[in-house]
Amino acid sequence: MLHTVADELSNPSASALQTAYEDRLRSVITTVGTETVVDESEIETDRIAALAEGSSPTLTATEAAAILAVDDETPDAEAIVLELRDHLLLGMTTSVLDVDTIAANIDVDLTAQEVQQAIEGRTEMTLSQLAAIQSVIDGWER
Template sequence: MLYDEIENPGELTPEEVHAQYVAELAETVESVGVDDVVAATELDRETVESVANGEKPELTLEDAAGILATGDAPPKDTILLEVRDHLLMGMTTGVLDIDTLASSIDSDLGARALQQKIEGRAPMTLEEYALVHHFIADRNDRD
């Protein structure tokens, strides 16, 4: 479910982590069906079809959770809470503050914007999530 399906995310690149998220979403769309995913989410058919084809459309973490929730996963809100909890726990385990995280990932996000995204007060793209998840996992692997 976005964070526990990837074995050793710290050993991958952020791009590889993102690709694995997209593959997980594609599997869900394949098993549920494009029509049912479109009906159950706020995503348009073109976006869902591109996910099914393994392409990497710009998706938010909320979009991804919505897709997963159409399958055997828990509801979207539960997925989002678990993902955010996982990030915050990873930061705690790695003794990682938001300023260090923001300055360490390959992104233009400042600490305040990143904190809002991690806490769910601002939308986070799946690609941004991959960057953050990868960095936290890598940091925790080194400690």
């Protein structure tokens, strides 16, 4: 799952989270093969190949979930995205955070309304945006 990579990090900064997300995706590509990931995720070959080779192509959370879902040990992409959103919303509740606070503490260009829309799934969120949002939520002092 995407959101669980934070559990493996001592410092869940946005850059560390994005690197961890990409490492998790690369491990799936290595395990099942580039062609299988391309076929089953329906993401362009050049973007999957770039990721496999260590680059950081722009991917959405939905695309990342599609890559993870290629692994037979992982739930389907929709379940991964829903669990991710639940994790973010629960983290906001537990930390008593609102979208205004999150937007004020991230280094990506999102307004509070855009943060809310991304978390609720009304708009796509990139892995970079997810990393920034999750780093604030998971790193907030409770």
